[in-house]
Amino acid sequence: MYPSRFHYEAPRSLDEAFGVLQAYGDEAKVLAGGQSLIPLIKLRFSAPAVIVDINNIPGLDYHDEDTDGSLDIGALCRHRTLERSPLLRSRHPTMSRCAPLIADPMVRSRGTLVGSLCHADPQGDWASVMLALGGEIIARSARGERAIPVSQFVIGPFQNSLQVGEIAVRARVPAPRGTRSGTYLKLERRVGDFATVGVAVALETSGATINRAGIALTGVGSNNIQCTAAEQALAGKTLNPSTIEQAAALAAEAAQPKSDVRGSAEYKRHIVYTFVARALGNRQAMAA
Amino acid sequence: MEERRINVVVNGQPRSVDVEPRLLLAHFLREVLGLTGTHIGCDTTNCGACTVLVDGLPMKSCTMFAVMADGHEVMTVEGLGIPSELHPIQEGFREEHGLQCGFCTPGMMLASKALLDENPDPTEEDVRWALSGNLCRCTGYQNIVKSVLWAAEKLRSEARAVSR
Numbered sequence: 466m467y468p469s470r471f472h473y474e475a476p477r478s479l480d481e482a483f484g485v486l487q488a489y490g491d492e493a494k495v496l497a498g499g500q501s502l503i504p505l506i507k508l509r510f511s512a513p514a515v516i517v518d519i520n521n522i523p524g525l526d527y528h529d530e531d532t533d534g535s536l537d538i539g540a541l542c543r544h545r546t547l548e549r550s551p552l553l554r555s556r557h558p559t560m561s562r563c564a565p566l567i568a569d570p571m572v573r574s575r576g577t578l579v580g581s582l583c584h585a586d587p588q589g590d591w592a593s594v595m596l597a598l599g600g601e602i603i604a605r606s607a608r609g610e611r612a613i614p615v616s617q618f619v620i621g622p623f624q625n626s627l628q629v630g631e632i633a634v635r636a637r638v639p640a641p642r643g644t645r646s647g648t649y650l651k652l653e654r655r656v657g658d659f660a661t662v663g664v665a666v667a668l669e670t671s672g673a674t675i676n677r678a679g680i681a682l683t684g685v686g687s688n689n690i691q692c693t694a695a696e697q698a699l700a701g702k703t704l705n706p707s708t709i710e711q712a713a714a715l716a717a718e719a720a721q722p723k724s725d726v727r728g729s730a731e732y733k734r735h736i737v738y739t740f741v742a743r744a745l746g747n748r749q750a751m752a753a
Numbered sequence: 754m755e756e757r758r759i760n761v762v763v764n765g766q767p768r769s770v771d772v773e774p775r776l777l778l779a780h781f782l783r784e785v786l787g788l789t790g791t792h793i794g795c796d797t798t799n800c801g802a803c804t805v806l807v808d809g810l811p812m813k814s815c816t817m818f819a820v821m822a823d824g825h826e827v828m829t830v831e832g833l834g835i836p837s838e839l840h841p842i843q844e845g846f847r848e849e850h851g852l853q854c855g856f857c858t859p860g861m862m863l864a865s866k867a868l869l870d871e872n873p874d875p876t877e878e879d880v881r882w883a884l885s886g887n888l889c890r891c892t893g894y895q896n897i898v899k900s901v902l903w904a905a906e907k908l909r910s911e912a913r914a915v916s917r
Contacts, residue, residue, distance in 0.1 A: 466775055466780075468777075469775070470755070471774060475820070475823075500813075508797075516774065520821060545810070570885065571811045571812050571813045571886045
C-alpha cells in the first residue's frame with residue numbers, strides 16, 4: 466500500500482460535507498480530481514487523517530456565463546470539459562488556450578480548475594489565468610458564502626486561505642469591460658511537464674483602447690505572479706511596438722525566477738519577456 | 754481496518770468487493786481482480802501505462818482510489834478484446850508493429866480507444882495529442898501512431914459495412 470491509512474467520507478450533499486469538515490477540523494482534506502493530491506499521498510508527502518471525497522455531490526460540474534457576462538466554473542468542472550468548451554473557445558480565449566496545456570489527457574479527465582486553485586501549486590497554470598482575469602473563488606460553509614479574489618486566495622506555495630469547514634464551490638471570472646482577447650503561452654520541456662515558464666495575457670478592449678489588462682506568470686516565483694506594473698502601463702493605451710515593449714520589460718522585471726533543471730534564471734526571465742511581447746504582438750492569436 | 758464496499762462494473766461484469774479506501778484503483782484491478790493487463794510504470798503519475806477507461810474516459814488508475822470507482826464502469830485492456838476476437842486497435846498494433854516490450858501498450862490502446870470513440874477520423878497530430886500522456890521507451894512512437902491510424906481506418910470500414 467503506497468498511501469498511509471485514512472478515514473474516508475463520501476458525502477452526497479454540500480451540507481453533509483460541511484458537517485464532516487466541521488467534525489474533523491484540519492485533519493480533513495477535500496478530494497475532487499485528486500490529480501495533484503493523490504500523487505502527494507502516494508509518496509506520503511501528504512498524509513491526511515481524513516479524506517472527504519466530494520465527487521458524489523451533484524450540481525458542481527458545470528461552467529456557464531451569467532446574464533451579466535460573468536463566468537462561473539463549478540468545483541467539479543474538469544479540465545477536459547473546459548478544453549472542449551465551445552463557450553470558452555468563443556468568448557474566453559485566455560482560458561481556452563490554457564485548458565489543453567494542463568498536464569495530459571488522463572489528468573484532464575479528472576482534474577478540476579477549482580481544485581487546481583485550491584492546491585496552489587506554484588507551477589499551476591490556472592492560477593495565472595485567474596489572476597490575469599481578476600477571478601475569485603467562492604467559498605461556502607454552513608455559515609454562508611464569501612468571495613475571495615484569487616490574489617488573496619493563494620497565500621503561499623500549496624497554501625490557500627480557506628477556513629476550516631469551508632469548501633471552494635466555484636470560481637468566478639467577472640464580466641469583461643469590453644471585448645476579450647488573450648492567450649496562454651507555456652514553455653515546457655515535454656508534454657505534461659510543469660511549465661518552465663507560463664504567461665497568461667488577458668485584455669479587455671473597446672476598439673483599440675485597452676480598458677483592462679491582465680498579465681500573470683507561472684513557474685517564475687514562489688507563487689504565480691501578477692504583473693501589476695505591466696498591467697497598469699497598458700491600461701488606457703493602445704497596442705503598438707512601444708507599449709508592447711514596455712509591458713514585456715515590466716513583466717520580465719516582475720518575474721522572480723530561480724535557476725534549476727528547467728533553465729537558468731536569466732533564460733526564464735528572457736522567456737517571460739519574449740512570451741509577453743509575442744502574445745501582445747499577435748492580435749490574431751489572441752482573438753476569441 | 755476500515756473497509757468500504759464498492760460496486761464497480763469491470764469489463765462489463767459487476768463486481769462487489771470490500772476494499773481499504775487507500776487502495777489504488779491500479780492495485781485493485783491487478784491484485785484483487787487479477788487483471789494484470791494494467792501496468793504500473795512509475796510512482797509519479799507520469800507514464801500513463803496504467804491508463805484505463807472509467808465511464809469511457811481515459812484515466813490513470815494509479816492516481817485514483819478504488820473507492821472513487823464505486824458506481825462507475827471501468828474498462829481495462831482485457832475488456833478490449835480476446836485473442837480469438839481482437840479489437841481492431843489490438844489488430845492494428847499487430848499489423849503495424851506498435852509494440853516492442855509491450856509495457857506501455859495497454860495504456861496506449863485504451864487512450865487510443867478513448868480518442869477513436871470521440872473522433873473516428875483523427876489526423877496524425879490528433880493521435881499524438883491523444884497519446885501525449887502515454888510514455889514509451891522502446892518504439893519512438895512512430896509505429897504506435899501508425900497502429901492507431903490503421904485501427905481507425907479498420908473501424909471506419911466496419912462502420913461503413915454495417916450501414917450498407
